[in-house]
Amino acid sequence: MSHSTRYRGRFAPTPSGPLHFGSLVAALGSYLDARAARGQWLVRIEDIDPPRSPKGAASTILRQLETFGLEWDEAIMWQHDRHEAYQTALDRLEHLGLAYPCSCSRKQWQGFDVYPGWCREKVCDPTKPVAWRLRSDRGERPIRWHDRLFGDQQFDPAELGDVVLKRKDGLWAYQLAVVVDDAEQQITDVVRGLDLLDNTPWQRQLQRALQLPLPRYLHLPLIVTAEGQKLSKQNLAPALAEAQGSVRYQLFQALKALDQAPPNALAAEPTITQLDWAVEHWSLTQLRPTAHRLMPTSSPITTTGE
Structure with missing residues (x-):
């Protein structure tokens, strides 16, 4: 900083x-x-x-x-109060080819460690409600950053899977909302629990795709x-x-x-x-x-x- x-x-x-x-x-x-x-x-x-x-x-x-x-x-x-801001960000990601609709249920891919990306190119079942997912295999890989306590970190988001950005019930998911809101509030430093460390790669991907500032991170x-x-x-x-x-x-x-x-x-x-x-x-x-x-x-x- x-x-x-x-x-x-x-x-x-x-x-x-x-x-x-x-x-x-x-x-x-x-x-x-x-x-x-x-x-x-x-x-x-x-x-x-x-x-x-x-x-x-x-x-x-x-x-x-x-x-x-x-x-x-x-x-x-x-x-x-932030629906419009999240929708604008999702629309931008869709335009960039980084977000896609997904009809798959958790039960369908329960044999996999992460969602295998079946709907990346085309919705598997257009008759079902869809969630929106991040194309984690596109953009910068691996993601590297320095945690102020735990040091240098490196993750490949594709190995973590295509995280949900908007749920099938229309509710927004954490990963997109937190990125949009941190940028809106001009957050320079994120200090939070260690359980969120492995969420950071998705968030860095989203920040870069949306051309948002990259805050520093400290996981406790x-x-x-x-x-x-x-x-x-x-x-x-x-x-x-x-x-x-x-x-x-x-x-x-x-x-x-x-x-x-x-x-x-x-x-x-x-x-x-x-x-x-x-x-x-x-x-x-x-x-x-x-x-x-x-x-x-x-x-x-x-x-x-x-």
Whole structure:
């Protein structure tokens, strides 16, 4: 990133339920990286999948961020308002020969590791609804980039398959939406969980095809249970704390999960004090490039979710 480009980061949760400790670590990492660079930090609600977005979940997430002192700089972007922008991008990809309609069902290609591209040249069954897929075998291959924590990366998108850009039910898929929105919000730095590392090749392909800026990437270690299971809303990870004492302690634990070595006395300090310390001392060199961090268990945290 050149010195003339001001840092712009973002946290982009899916409102499928309240934030949990893993979400907090991802949000905190992106927030600290932006604030330490004296940049801007934005929030985007990725609500392109209404069936997975229960009523009230988005407002709960925003309230949780405020409770932990993570304040954003601009108006919230809501993906449900962005249909026209996504359609324009898809039309452009179709024109370039990089997107195609696909009638195949998952059941039809279940014997393959990835979708084998049967509809690339012609829709197999014109009588069925179609999804739209990316021609991953075209354009730059392999995709190379430097992750700020995990170093140089190289993937061949064709080996990952022709990812869906728009679903058969008409809903937009993550890969296209995230690329279009990062460009719209002029995001320079994407800081997110390691589980999205192998999504980056598709996103770089799309960015290059659509002639969009290429942000820098920093993927953070995932928070897992004692059994090695990634914390997620799907496996009923407990919601973040709400009582102030527990909030302070949980924020402190998130700083430890990011290897920032906060002094023990900081655990009892207000969130603003902890965040001020963390911004001043943010160090990427202290962050260890390992895949997982264990969810803290011995803590006086009381979690109450909705």
